[in-house]
Amino acid sequence: MKTKYLIIGAGPTGLGAAHRLNEMGMDDFLVLERFDHAGGLASSFTDDAGFTWDIGGHVVFSHYDYFDDLMDSLLGDDRLEHERESWVRSNNTWVPYPFQNNIRHLPKEARWECVKGLLPGNRTTVSPKNFGQWIEYIFGAGIARHFMNPYNFKVWATPPEMMQFDWIGERVSVVDLKKVLKNIILEQDDVAWGPNNTFKFPLHGGTGEIFRRMAGRLKSKVQYGQSVVSIDATAKTVTTNTGLTVEYDTLLNTAPIDRLSRDWLTDKNDAMIDAANQLTHNSVFVAGVGLDIKDPAEVDSRCWMYYPESDSPFYRVTNFHNYSPNNVARPGTQLAYMCESSFSEHKPEKVDELMDRTIEGLVNTSMVDATRVDDVITKWSIDVDYGYPVPCLKRDGALSVLHPRLEAMDIYSRGRFGGWKYEVSNMDHSVMQGVEWAERMMLDTPERTYTMD
Structure with missing residues (x-):
């Protein structure tokens, strides 16, 4: 079997790429998916009791008109819109999110500890070199102790000192001392921060319904139950666990880039293996x-x-x-x-x-x-x-080794784990990584969401 564009993975990025290729009139592509369903980490499942579950908390919000239009076409009126209401459980009480803007809900001693850490002269002035140092540099010792440090360790399963902080961007609300004090004194909450303060969700089928419908438009272009076991970049062939061998001109990988570079490639070298081993995940x-x-x-x-x-x-x-x-x-x-x-x-x-x-x-x-x-x-x-792909201290260096070598082989790696950049792995980011890759291949336009900078 031969195809011009071969895509590994029918998750948001792989389907985004396939959808855009199809939309632009390109029929010579194929998607290989190891499971018997589409969606990847955005899949949903119905249990024996009739409850539907996602693989974690996914919500639909967007930075892109294209993504918005795509969701409109896929879901139409089969979705609900919500105003986010999220909370933090701390000190045996509930604090509205973002925690740092609403510490008035804490017990008095904890509240004072958080404020004290923000006062002039109490925060370190030394420029941070890792996420742990950044937390104290931005939030002070009190907020760090009561929320930021323990929460981030629970999420990432990685000490913050072993992580970089360049990924943060709009992921974390920084702190404003005047706003904190104003909210305490006026006894008011500040809960509207963030790009997902309103979000949409499918009416039926969980998040996975989006990608079931998306894959349904591609029909036979997605082959399920095909788990990649090897990639010969010289011969430009991919072999799966069923014995299927597909020859390609260009390959888009949306599976973990460490597995691609270390385990699947027959053309790998020591530098790629070392770089792959520097990437960490939870x-x-x-x-x-x-x-x-x-x-x-x-x-x-x-x-x-x-x-x-x-x-x-x-x-x-x-x-x-x-x-x-x-x-x-x-x-x-x-x-x-x-x-x-x-x-x-x-x-x-x-x-x-x-x-x-x-x-x-x-x-x-x-x-x-x-x-x-x-x-x-x-x-x-x-x-x-x-x-989660952990933004560890060696991540960017490892990716700078892997991507140029892969692209020299006509292999591109994008998506949550294909690209390994948490800062651009929301659902909309992930779909658009695939869309923009497809446009780069067909129209020679630059990718904007996933960059090597």
């Missing part, structure tokens, strides 16, 4: 816990909650029943808590114990009453090996 355990509503007081309007403290294994819980009533089996009568916990060599977890610990954490953090534990009607989970 793993994520997603637990879905469903209950019938017993008391109206169990229902609240929150979208998701962050958990920096050690009384729960998860770093985030999503009230998935609030995203769409159809995420539960009986709309309006059930609750769906989607909980995410990370692990790595720096933060080991006994995965087989995480479901029980998740339910304990829901009780410890007041999400579920202790008397309701035996009422849980469904427990769903998925263990994701590649959860």
Whole structure:
């Protein structure tokens, strides 16, 4: 089998590329997907109890007109729009997100500790060299201790001192001392920060519905159950676990770039292997816990909650029943808590114990009453090996080694793990990486979302 453009992975980036190639009239392409479904990390699943779950908390918001138009064409009216309501669980109380703008909700001692760390002369003036130093440089010791340090370790499963901070951009709200003091004194909240302060969500089928529909437009151009085992860049062939061999002119990889460079390539060299080994990632355990509503007081309007403290294994819980009533089996009568916990060599977890610990954490953090534990009607989970690409200190150096060598072989690597840049791996970013790659191939226009700078 031969094709002009071969795409590895039917996730957001791979499908974005395929959709744009098809849209521009290019018919000579093929997508290989290792699973029996499209979506990648944006897939959704329905459990035996009829609850729908995502692989973590995905929401639809956008920086791009093209992406907005694409979502309109895919979902039409089959979606809901929400105003974000997110909270942080700290010091046995709830603080509206962003934490640093709403510390008035903390107990007095913690509140003062956070303010004291922001006062002139209390924050370090030494330019930071890593994410851990940046946290204290920007937020002071109090906010660092009560939220930023423990939360980021729970998310990344990596000490902040082992991470760079150039990725931050719009991902983290920085702090304004005057605003903090004003909010405390006037007893007002500041909750509108961020590009996802409003977001959309499919009415049916979870986030995965977007990519099921997207893949459906491509029909036979996506071949499922094809897991790549080797790539011969000289012969320009990809071989899969089923014995399929595909010859290509140009290859787009959206699978992890470390696996591509270290494990699949027959033309790899020591420099590529060393660079691939410098990239780090965490793993994520997603637990879905469903209950019938017993008391109206169990229902609240929150979208998701962050958990920096050690009384729960998860770093985030999503009230998935609030995203769409159809995420539960009986709309309006059930609750769906989607909980995410990370692990790595720096933060080991006994995965087989995480479901029980998740339910304990829901009780410890007041999400579920202790008397309701035996009422849980469904427990769903998925263990994701590649959860987040960690922006480790050696990441940019490693990518600067890998990309030029790969592109010299007519291999391009994009997407959440194909590109390994967390700062451009929102759903819209990921789709647009594929779209812009396709336009670069067909129209010779520069990519804007994923750059080598």
